[in-house]
Amino acid sequence: MSSLNRMLSVLDLFTSDRPVWEADAIVDTLGCSTPTGYRYLKELMQAGLLQRLNGGYYALGPRIALLDYIIRTTDPLLGISIPLMRELVEKTECRCVLSRMDGEFFLDLHHERPERDVQLNYGRGRPRPLFLGGAPKVIIAHYPPKKLRALYDRHIAKIAAAGLGADWESFQQRMQAIRRDGFYLSHGELDAGISALSVPVKFSAKENCAALALVASTSRFELSDRTKLLELMHQTAQRIQSEAAGSGLVL
Numbered sequence: 196m197s198s199l200n201r202m203l204s205v206l207d208l209f210t211s212d213r214p215v216w217e218a219d220a221i222v223d224t225l226g227c228s229t230p231t232g233y234r235y236l237k238e239l240m241q242a243g244l245l246q247r248l249n250g251g252y253y254a255l256g257p258r259i260a261l262l263d264y265i266i267r268t269t270d271p272l273l274g275i276s277i278p279l280m281r282e283l284v285e286k287t288e289c290r291c292v293l294s295r296m297d298g299e300f301f302l303d304l305h306h307e308r309p310e311r312d313v314q315l316n317y318g319r320g321r322p323r324p325l326f327l328g329g330a331p332k333v334i335i336a337h338y339p340p341k342k343l344r345a346l347y348d349r350h351i352a353k354i355a356a357a358g359l360g361a362d363w364e365s366f367q368q369r370m371q372a373i374r375r376d377g378f379y380l381s382h383g384e385l386d387a388g389i390s391a392l393s394v395p396v397k398f399s400a401k402e403n404c405a406a407l408a409l410v411a412s413t414s415r416f417e418l419s420d421r422t423k424l425l426e427l428m429h430q431t432a433q434r435i436q437s438e439a440a441g442s443g444l445v446l
Contacts, residue, residue: 201225202235202238202239204225205221205225205235205239206239206244206245209255210322215252215253215254216252216254217253218233218236218251218252218253221253236253239256242256243257243258243261244256244259263320270304271442271444272304272435272439273293273304275438275442276304276305276435277307279435280293280305280431283307283409283427284308284309287309287419287424287427288309288411289309289409289411290306290307290309290313290315290409291306291408291409291410292330292391292406292407292408292409292410293305293396293406294323294405294408295405296331299325299346299349300322301322301325301330301331302319302323303318303320303321303323304319304405305319306318306319313410315385315389315410316386323385324353324357324385325346326350326353326354326359327357327385328384328385328408329384329391329392329406329408330391330393331406332359332370332373332381333374333378333393333394333395333406334395334404336370336373336379337374337397338370343367343370344367347367377394377395378392378393379393380393380421381393382416388412388413388414389412390411390415390416391409391410392408392424392428393408394406394407394425394428394432395407396432397432398436398444407428407432407435409424
């Protein structure tokens with residue numbers, strides 16, 4: 196790992212569960228020397244990515260909020276997707292969510308909400324479990340075999356706990372089935388009484404997908420025409436794919 200990558204890895208330590216870190220704890224976690232760790236903290240503060248609190252503690256800095264604003268207002272994928280997601284919400288009266296994988300973080304990029312909405316535990320930017328809910332599954336199902344096997348080897352226990360397979364063969368078969376179906380319908384995997392219907396949004400590389408999901412109460416889905424919902428979702432995903440390709444967007 197380069198010195199720059201190690202310095203930026205400091206930012207990965209800050210989570211909603213642990214938003215504040217003491218300087219020596221950061222150094223110990225990184226496994227670097229004290230002078231090197233303090234140099235990283237100083238440079239990150241100068242860049243506005245960290246701020247120092249009383250007692251030698253650190254938190255994320257104001258530049259993070261600025262960067263979030265910039266990406267929300269200028270991200271070309273969001274610029275393409277949001278108007279189409281709004282159309283889908285108007286037609287279905289369900290919440291529409293666009294999600295992507297970033298390394299092994301699964302994140303929602305945007306939530307488009309109807310007037311009558313459901314309450315969810317996860318929102319934009321909050322990491323979600325890799326193996327619960329429909330959206331991550333339709334992305335992982337498009338991983339090439341080597342990448343899928345590496346993911347399995349790192350998360351054997353979580354995959355088994357999520358009911359996705361007690362061994363590699365069964366997990367692989369489950370992902371192949373999801374890929375073949377072209378969608379995944381989850382019930383209560385993240386929030387009790389909430390269901391989500393997810394489809395992949397496929398770009399140039401076969402494994403490089405986003406996920407588009409409609410989210411509503413389970414009772415609402417039980418009364419809905421799933422075939423019609425899937426038709427609308429696949430049409431929207433195709434339009435996002437086509438507009439991304441037409442604009443030269445590389446993901």
